[in-house]
């Protein structure tokens with residue numbers, strides 16, 4: 001049984017995938033700050049936007065939509081009352 005990162009949903013198959021190589025941590029190395037703590041939603045969102053834009057060749061706006069949809073499904077961010085959550089059929093602003 002493999003764990004999943006609570007922040008980004010990435011499967012963590014070995015200790016090396018966990019933050020700081022620590023199996024007790026429920027987030028992955030990609031969601032870890034240099035000091036070993038978990039990145040904030042904002043930090044995670046920005047890195048994910050960059051990643052999606054690059055890997056899928058999308059504009060930053062499209063990549064941001066996808067990243068936000070994905071992140072709101074992850075356990076770490078669920079129930080979060082966020083101004084960043086996409087609201088269907090309504091104009092969203094680019095303010096942060």
Ligand SMILES: [Zn+2]
Nearest residue numbers: 005008028031
């Ligand atoms: Zn992660």
